[in-house]
Amino acid sequence: MTVVALILLVTATKAQTLQSLFEKYSEDERFTYVTVGNGMMNFASKFAGSDKKGKEMMSKMKSVKILTLSDETNSSIMKSITQELDKVVETGNFETAVEAREKGERVHIYYRLTANDNADMLIVTKEKNEFSLIWISGKMSKEEMMHTFSNNGKTINLFEQGENS
Amino acid sequence: MEIMNELLEKYFRGETSVDEETELKQYFKSGNVSSELKIYSSLFEVFDSEINEKANKPLIKVIQNQRKQKRIWIRTFAYTGIAASLTLLLFLKFPFQVDNYAVVSGNKIEDTEFAEKYVEKKLNHVKDMLNKSMTPMNDSFENLRKDLRPMNKLINVKVKMDELQNLIQIKK
Amino acid sequence: MDSNQFNHLVIPLSDKFFRLAKSILCNGELAQDAVQDLIVKLWEKRDNLNEVENLHGFTMRAMRNLCLDIIRKRKDETELQTDMEYSELNPYQQTEQKDLIFRIKQMINNLPELQRTIIRMRDVEGLDLDEIAFITSLTENAVSVNLSRARQKIRERILNENRKVEEMQWK
Numbered sequence: 001m002t003v004v005a006l007i008l009l010v011t012a013t014k015a016q017t018l019q020s021l022f023e024k025y026s027e028d029e030r031f032t033y034v035t036v037g038n039g040m041m042n043f044a045s046k047f048a049g050s051d052k053k054g055k056e057m058m059s060k061m062k063s064v065k066i067l068t069l070s071d072e073t074n075s076s077i078m079k080s081i082t083q084e085l086d087k088v089v090e091t092g093n094f095e096t097a098v099e100a101r102e103k104g105e106r107v108h109i110y111y112r113l114t115a116n117d118n119a120d121m122l123i124v125t126k127e128k129n130e131f132s133l134i135w136i137s138g139k140m141s142k143e144e145m146m147h148t149f150s151n152n153g154k155t156i157n158l159f160e161q162g163e164n165s
Numbered sequence: 166m167e168i169m170n171e172l173l174e175k176y177f178r179g180e181t182s183v184d185e186e187t188e189l190k191q192y193f194k195s196g197n198v199s200s201e202l203k204i205y206s207s208l209f210e211v212f213d214s215e216i217n218e219k220a221n222k223p224l225i226k227v228i229q230n231q232r233k234q235k236r237i238w239i240r241t242f243a244y245t246g247i248a249a250s251l252t253l254l255l256f257l258k259f260p261f262q263v264d265n266y267a268v269v270s271g272n273k274i275e276d277t278e279f280a281e282k283y284v285e286k287k288l289n290h291v292k293d294m295l296n297k298s299m300t301p302m303n304d305s306f307e308n309l310r311k312d313l314r315p316m317n318k319l320i321n322v323k324v325k326m327d328e329l330q331n332l333i334q335i336k337k
Numbered sequence: 338m339d340s341n342q343f344n345h346l347v348i349p350l351s352d353k354f355f356r357l358a359k360s361i362l363c364n365g366e367l368a369q370d371a372v373q374d375l376i377v378k379l380w381e382k383r384d385n386l387n388e389v390e391n392l393h394g395f396t397m398r399a400m401r402n403l404c405l406d407i408i409r410k411r412k413d414e415t416e417l418q419t420d421m422e423y424s425e426l427n428p429y430q431q432t433e434q435k436d437l438i439f440r441i442k443q444m445i446n447n448l449p450e451l452q453r454t455i456i457r458m459r460d461v462e463g464l465d466l467d468e469i470a471f472i473t474s475l476t477e478n479a480v481s482v483n484l485s486r487a488r489q490k491i492r493e494r495i496l497n498e499n500r501k502v503e504e505m506q507w508k
Binding site for chain 3: 176177178179180183186187204205207208210211212214215216218219220221269279282286293
């Protein structure tokens, strides 16, 4: 019995992963945690609207998990989750896909490929009174994932002279 | 009834008190309405019926104590010395079942539609945020392009000036 | 505010929230969503609610603002799907009692948002002018003006329809 307990103790001190970070803070009452997993077909059609390509993208998403902190964005819990998040991004093979700043609002989007063609996209948003972590996983390429954030097929590309679709 | 006529006029002028409006409502409900005022019966009927519309039962009231129960259960297991691995397994399983749900301030809301709509809203919000920050940049690029056009014109003018100067020189 | 207080003070207001949302958005389903959203937001900020003097007014105002935000956002994308659109009475249509109620609802929904919100807050919910003023962030005078305008407009339409029906009956 004690041997088993020891082993578990050891595993408990392993490095923080995105999964464990989500598990940890989903238990915290100050956070709102929402998860959408199986059966995302319904959801896909609602979100993508009339955009056919968008629908395809959405159907490739396997799960979406969201952690949100409201109103306590200056407190210590904010500091701790930010630190832990930075570490996870650093050690977790994430690359930065988007970094946007606008009047006190920030959006960071990270991306990584995992085993078996699976990918994770992590969206971190910080506004005046709200901090959000959105974790999307599925079998999608970076371009496909970014497409979900374009407006009606126009990709977010600053350096094109005309319109892009 | 003359009184009712006057009251109704007052009503349409927006000058009636809540009590007077109640009086009007009672009058129209009574069924004993004069022929000229009958056309307004339906209006008051609409007001009467709309008050009965209700919201879907809100979700937060549901499953209030679930979290507390789960904690106690786990503690009991640990104290009774049952394999710690079992406890850990249960703990891991609970928040991460594959169902769709939300946990708002410690209360679990098991509603797929609610969870889906929440996610939809959040993603749309991110879209908005990105577009907001992208638009000023797109605008500045557009402005830059516009500003460059007069420069092209200037170049044309210079060419013309040069041509003119050449002409003048030749004339000399 | 703990969950007990919240359940006793805020949750019972849901029906009022719903009617307000439905009046502004003219769509029952959207209104239900909006109410859920509001409840979640209020729950997340329940600690601040203790300091609020007029909880009813405060939360109703929050509901209205939330709905106005929805309308604003939707304007940029697709048209807001309304449950009912008002159009002038077709001379060949029969007007029955049930129909008339439906048409009057249409008339109200067809008023500008502020007017239909105010007329319902007064004539359906029975709120005082000062309460309506608080919820809409207007002066009592402005509320009064909008209220009478709304009522006059409805009256105009009712009389107009009645005239058309009579014309039809004479044919």
